[in-house]
Amino acid sequence: MKLSLNIQPLHTWIDVKNEPLLISGPCSAETEEQLLNTARLLANTGKVSILRAGIWKPRTRPGEFEGIGSIGLEWLKKAKEETGLPIATEVATASHVEECLKAGVDVLWVGARSTVNPFTVQEIADALKGVDIPVMVKNPVNPDLSLWIGALERINNAGITKIAAIHRGFTSFEKTSYRNVPMWELAIQLKTICPELPIINDPSHICGNRELIPYVAQKALDLDMQGLMIESHINPLVAWTDAKQQLTPEALSKIISELNLRVAAS
Numbered sequence: 672m673k674l675s676l677n678i679q680p681l682h683t684w685i686d687v688k689n690e691p692l693l694i695s696g697p698c699s700a701e702t703e704e705q706l707l708n709t710a711r712l713l714a715n716t717g718k719v720s721i722l723r724a725g726i727w728k729p730r731t732r733p734g735e736f737e738g739i740g741s742i743g744l745e746w747l748k749k750a751k752e753e754t755g756l757p758i759a760t761e762v763a764t765a766s767h768v769e770e771c772l773k774a775g776v777d778v779l780w781v782g783a784r785s786t787v788n789p790f791t792v793q794e795i796a797d798a799l800k801g802v803d804i805p806v807m808v809k810n811p812v813n814p815d816l817s818l819w820i821g822a823l824e825r826i827n828n829a830g831i832t833k834i835a836a837i838h839r840g841f842t843s844f845e846k847t848s849y850r851n852v853p854m855w856e857l858a859i860q861l862k863t864i865c866p867e868l869p870i871i872n873d874p875s876h877i878c879g880n881r882e883l884i885p886y887v888a889q890k891a892l893d894l895d896m897q898g899l900m901i902e903s904h905i906n907p908l909v910a911w912t913d914a915k916q917q918l919t920p921e922a923l924s925k926i927i928s929e930l931n932l933r934v935a936a937s
C-alpha cells in the first residue's frame with residue numbers, strides 16, 4: 672500500500688529552534704498564571720519550538736475536568752505575545768476550529784478520541800477548508816492504522832498541506848507498564864507507506880508516568896521520528912489532568928539534553 676498525501680516538509684512550516692522538534696506545555700490550561708509561568712520557563716530553556724495546552728479536553732468518563740474553554744485562547748495568546756512561541760491546541764468540533772482561527776492559534780491537533788470518528792474528523796476538515804494552518808493528527812485510541820490514515824486523508828483533502836502525525840500509543844486490555852502501548856510497528860508502517868509524512872512522538876501519553884519518558888523519547892528518535900510532544904507543568908504534582916506524566920520545564924530540559932540525537936533531516 673502507498674499513501675500519497677500532498678504535504679509540505681516539516682521544516683518549511685515550523686521554525687525548529689533546537690533539534691529534535693519539541694512541542695511542550697501543560698496537558699490542560701488551568702489558570703492564566705499556570706500557563707504563563709509554564710510558558711516562560713519553557714521559552715527560557717531555548718529547546719521548545721511550539722507551546723501546547725489543551726483547553727477543550729475530551730474525557731473518557733464524565734465528571735472530570737473538561738477544559739477551561741475559550742478563555743484559554745486568551746491566555747495562549749498572551750503566552751505567545753510574551754514568549755514568541757507559536758501556540759497549539761486540540762480541536763474536536765467545527766466551532767473549536769473557528770474559534771482557534773479567529774484567535775490566531777498557530778497549530779491545531781486532532782486528539783486520539785476524535786481520530787476514531789470519521790464524522791468528527793470530517794467536520795473538522797470541513798471547517799478547515801480554504802485555511803492554511805498546520806494540523807497534527809494523533810493516532811486513534813485503538814490500533815487501527817486505516818482510521819489514522821483516513822483522518823490524515825480527510826484533513827489533506829480539505830486542502831491542508833502542513834500535516835504531521837502524532838504517535839501517542841494505543842489502548843490495550845492487557846495491563847502493561849505503559850498507559851498506551853506504543854506498538855511501534857504501526858508508526859513504522861505509516862512511515863513506510865508515506866515516507867514524506869512527519870511523525871511526532873508523544874511519550875507523555877504512551878508512558879502515563881514521568882519515569883519512562885526518556886526511554887520512549889530515545890526510542891522515537893532512534894526510529895527517526897521528527898519530533899516530540901511532551902507535557903510540562905509548572906507544578907506537575909497538582910496538575911488538574913495527567914499529573915503523573917507531566918514534567919517540570921527543568922526536568923524536560925534535562926531529558927532533552929541527555930537524548931542521543933539521531934533525528935532524520937526532513
Ligand code: PEP
Pocket residue numbers: 698699725729781782783784809839876
Ligand atoms: C492530550 O494531548 O492532552 C490528550 C488528550 O491526548 P490524547 O488525545 O492523545 O489522549
Ligand code: MN
Pocket residue numbers: 698699902912913
Ligand atoms: Mn494529556
